Amino acid sequence: MERLIEGDRRERMKKAASDDPMKLQRISELVLKHSIWLLIAWWTGGAWVLYFSDAPTLVKDLITFQGPPLAYIWIAILTATTYTLAGFMREQVCVYMCPWPRIQAALTDEWALNVTYRYDRGENRMSVKKAAELRALGQPAGDCIDCKQCVAVCPTGIDIRDGAQMDCIQCGLCIDACDTVMTKIGRPTRLIGYDNDINIHRRQEGKAPVYKLVRARTVTYAAIIAVVGGAMVYKLATRSLLDVNVLHDRNPIAIKLSDGSIRNAYTVRVLNKHGFDRVIAIDIEGPVNATVHVVGADSVTPDRPMIVIGRDQTEELRLLVTAPEENNPEKSIPVKFHVTDIGLGVVASATDNFVSP
Ligand code: SF4
Ligand code: SF4
Missing domain, CATH: 2.60.40.10 (Immunoglobulins)
Incomplete structure (x- = not known):
């Protein structure tokens, strides 16, 4: 939503840093953004309340101000929390409130393909010019130009170059950002990609990477998903109407x-x-x-x-x-x-x- 109204992250940061409250365009952008945020928060808060009730009847009652006071109170609470959490506390929700990072840490192993910075390729970090000079002399040069685009796009604000972290939600935005940079400077993409430390070490030793997709852990997960998914489909297909x-x-x-x-x-x-x-x-x-x-x-x-x-x-x-x-x-x-x-x-x-x- 912000991208549509205020532009990409770089533009937004520039605007936030030089906020001039007197600028009409800036004011209208902020009003529009917060109004849409509130609308989405109200819509999701309302939908949550409707889930627990007879939705068409409750909607009619709410519109005609005949709805139960509790429904109005809950919609107000859920609208306010959604607006605050999704609008202003995104990183905190991802890192401290969402259980996914903990679940993910328990599910993964050394062979899992997680978002990984390939330090075998990226280090030592240096400018494009310096890297070109070293390569011209036949010396090794890292591909990372330390532009920090991968950090700028990260929704949880981490630097994936510091290694695998619990805060990473595997969204892959840093992969896209770095690929764009690599394409611009004429270097191979996937400096950040889905990989693991085993393969990075193998490459450092001059060996080909190995991908073990079928292993006890993945087979077990697939079996659990199949059983649970099958049970859900069965229950859905045979549910009483x-x-x-x-x-x-x-x-x-x-x-x-x-x-x-x-x-x-x-x-x-x-x-x-x-x-x-x-x-x-x-x-x-x-x-x-x-x-x-x-x-x-x-x-x-x-x-x-x-x-x-x-x-x-x-x-x-x-x-x-x-x-x-x-x-x-x-x-x-x-x-x-x-x-x-x-x-x-x-x-x-x-x-x-x-x-x-
Ligand atoms: S986006 Fe790529 S090149 Fe830029 S700092 Fe991150 S890893 Fe390095
Ligand atoms: S995958 Fe997403 S959360 Fe993880 S480091 Fe990259 S941008 Fe951040």
Whole structure:
């Protein structure tokens, strides 16, 4: 985003060093940049909150200021943290907060191809002119001209020429930067590249580099990825497209009606993960001679409550289950809630308890 608005890193550093607050162009650049940062932060913060809710309904509620206060608070918190962390604390997030450098350090070994500065080629560092003079005399000269472009582009601000470091996130930006420099000065590219110390030492000894891609570690990782990936694909392919969750009312847990029957209330959440509307019937199993009533349902048949759930929607229902006490003398009876897609015949179930007061 900064590159689009303010130019490349060199230009940005120049502008930051000579910031003139009175310059209209500079002010408009900063306002535009921070506005877009805030917009992205708000968008990602909002998306995170929507993930935990019925997104289309919540978006509608948020726009009409009908959303729950907690949703506004969380969106504000996540927007502020994203704006701060992604805008002003990038290196700190990469180095101190992100677990990836630690994981990466545990995964790697001496044969792994990590971003590596080829010091066998780069040292001793010197200017282009000096290197050309030495080469003309048949003497060795390093390819690194110490331009520090690799450091300037590094998102974590490290110098890869100091050797492998935990802070390196293997983004490869220093490779591209150095390749550009090498091309400009007419030297072979990949002074920084994916390599390892074993090959650098082999080259120093005049031997050809060796690449061991298949080894116990890589085979094990591939097997783990295949198993975990396969399990995820299997779960995704066979996931239920109809789901139900039940929550028993806590207070009161049960009430006794004037005719002597017992009533329990539940909050039932039905999830339709299909891309079309579905007619769902609700049945219960457990308490003897029990009847079930859905409060405020779209359509209720006398003997079997039915509701319509929109595509990709979650419907939260209040269910009242009533049963005669004489038929259900136990203090607590397991009750199963079955939701059935009338069209497809698919059933999802959840269990709770029917209790006496
Ligand atoms: S970009 Fe390449 S030439 Fe420039 S300092 Fe880094 S390693 Fe050396
Ligand atoms: S790969 Fe990325 S993080 Fe690592 S040194 Fe190069 S620019 Fe920095």
